[in-house]
Each structure stands twice: as C-alpha cells, then as structure tokens.
Amino acid sequence: MQEKLREHFEKLISLTDEEFAFVLSHFTFRKYKKHQFLIQQGDAVNHTYFVVSGLLKLSHTSTDDKEHILLFAMEDWWVSDDHAYLTKTNATMSLDCLEDTSVFCITLEDNQKLFAAMPKMEHFFLKKSHSGYIALQRRLLSLLTSSAAERYEQLLKQYPALMQRVNKTLLASYLGVTRETLSRLTS
Amino acid sequence: MQEKLREHFEKLISLTDEEFAFVLSHFTFRKYKKHQFLIQQGDAVNHTYFVVSGLLKLSHTSTDDKEHILLFAMEDWWVSDDHAYLTKTNATMSLDCLEDTSVFCITLEDNQKLFAAMPKMEHFFLKKSHSGYIALQRRLLSLLTSSAAERYEQLLKQYPALMQRVNKTLLASYLGVTRETLSRLTS
C-alpha cells in the first residue's frame, strides 16, 4: 500500500528508507466507497489525492445541470481540484468514486512543508505537473481538431482499459458529446 | 530588459544580485521580427522562451491544413512546445511572432543545471506550471460547456488587450470556430 506510493515516487526520484518514512508522514491513507465524494463542487478542498486503487472522476456541473468530465483518475494518478486546493477557494469541481477507491492524501500545508524540507519532492511534482500539462494540451487539440468519432478512437487507443470500467454516458461526457451521439458512433 | 526577467522571478521568489547573475547566465537574449518562427512544426525544439516584449502564437496545423491556436504568448509569458522540448522529440507545434518580439531563452541542459543548482528555481517553475495547468483546464471546460458566443465573451473578459493586437481570423482559430462564425457573432 505504502509500497505503491514509494514505487511511484521512485519512478522519478530515489528515496532512502528514512526519506520515504519522512515523506509518508505527510500523507494520510483513506478508503472510499463507490459513489462517495472526495470533493463537492462549492465546498472547500483540503487535499490532493494519490490513487492507490480504484477509479475516480473529476467533473464540473454547469448551470444547465450538465456534467463535464475533466478526467478519470486511475491507479497511480494524482487528482484534486487544483485551483481550489492551491488557492484555498471553493471547489468548482467534484471528485467522486466510480469504484471503491483507496488514496493517499495530503493537505496544502503538509505539501508545502514537504517541499521546503525536500527539494527533490518539488522536482518530482514539477515533472508530474509537466506531464499533466502536456496531456491537457493534447486533449485540447483533440477537441479543436477532431470529430467526436475521431476523439473516441483516440481515447480507445490511449486508455483502452477505461472502456471496461466506465459506462458510455460518462465516456460521452468526457468526449464532449451526448450519450446518444456516442451510442450512434459505436453501433 | 534583464530587469523584466528579474522582476518576473521576484514575483514568486527572492534573489540576491549574485543569484540573479547566476540565473541569467543560463539564458540568452534574442530578438525576432514579426512573422519569424521560433519553432517550426516538425523540427527540433531547443529552447523554452520567456517573452520580454511582443506577441507570439503557439499553434498546431492539422493534416487538413487548419491552424489551431494553443495560446497567444504575451509579455511575461513562458512558451515552447513543452512536450518536444522536454522529451527532445520533434515539434508538433509552431511558435511564431505576431509582432516584433524579444525573449530570453534557455536550453533543456541549462534548465536542468539551473534546477540542480537552485531548488528555488524549481519552486518557481512548479508554480508557473500549476498556473498553466489551471488555465488550460479552464479553457478545456470552456470548450466543453460553452457556445462560440460565450467563449468569445469569456475571452474578451479574460484578455481584453488581445482584441486590439490579434486579428479576428486568429481569434476565431483560438476559439475553435471559423472566421465567418466569429464575424457573425460580433456583428
């Protein structure tokens, strides 16, 4: 369990046992059931989360009550409403479980303490942030350049595992089309 | 000129004269004319750029020859084809000047040296990366939730200065609509 977290860090940086123990002391382990919310749109956001197992969705519900999915967070992903988390403002997004899920979470204060004490953790998160940024850019381009059918293909290629775990209504919402349109694309 | 760069860093971290001199030694100052390319789609990407003055566009041209704009980089912005820069792969985007532009640029190697020597620079870039990520998320949501007219409004509000500096064809391409559609929205 802790091993998952450690292995995850050690993909990019190396840690002694003492260092990892120190890092770990800043995190809390938690379990959630399917349908539970980690973040509710409108509420405060106290943590950022590392997914040990399970599946979450980060989504925004617009005033016309439509849900738009920013990302599906699977094993080994970091997820939160980053803006709300970093600026201590209220969430504009919700984060909830599509499956039973276990996470390590960390508060902003602990995060800052950890960074101050261990520059290499900042190095780690800079790399993570870069990958996240690049993935988002790719998705933005995909929305700008591709039709719904093409975006679906790309998603299939990039995250084949998702298809087995997420229902089509949610996939459609991630792709930016309606359930009906996605259904017609696949059938 | 160097002052611009220093002030920019000092919005988030503080630097002694010696430290700034050290930082500066990793950068090169360059000037480009309107229509010049800093990055060409398909070529290698050797630098990331800090815009001192002027205006650039980062864009991707798809196989059907349509240009899609990822961002307009104004004064004080950092810009590159990040993925190509960080992984030393070929650019999938172009970066070119909409106005005469001056920049500080840095290679990946110098960047890494700088980070290794000065953790606080890594701290600085982590914050920048976070803001970039958050801005991209906002834009993604805007594409998912809003009509062309609404996106135009939002852009007006967020970057009023852009309207004076960028022609409508490019604005349309940033918004993800055709020139004609944008024209009909505004008239």
Add this chain to the structure above:
DNA sequence: TTCTTAGCGTGATCTACATCACGCCAAACT
C-alpha cells in the same frame, strides 16, 4: 416476486456552426 432505476440503442426533428462563394476596403508591394 414486483417495482424502480440505470444503461443503452434508435428514430425524428432541430440548430449551431461549417463550407462555399461572393464583394468591399485598406494596407503593402512594384
């Protein structure tokens, strides 16, 4: 068991936006 609800497909219709095709004007070459 029966009732309710979630997931999915599908037809009919509607609409935001794209595409194609003009014309006008002002800037910029030659």
Add this chain to the structure above:
DNA sequence: AGTTTGGCGTGATGTAGATCACGCTAAGAA
C-alpha cells in the same frame, strides 16, 4: 499610380451533433 494581398462582412446551403421521445433489458430495492 496601379496591383496584389490580407482582413472582414455576409448570403446560401450543408452537416455533425443536440434534443426529444421512445422502448428494451438487466440490476437493485421493497
């Protein structure tokens, strides 16, 4: 001065995808 080019508006028409409205099936809940 004349000619080309870029920027912009606008009409007519086409189309991807939304919306509304069904019905079917399977899984939970009472």
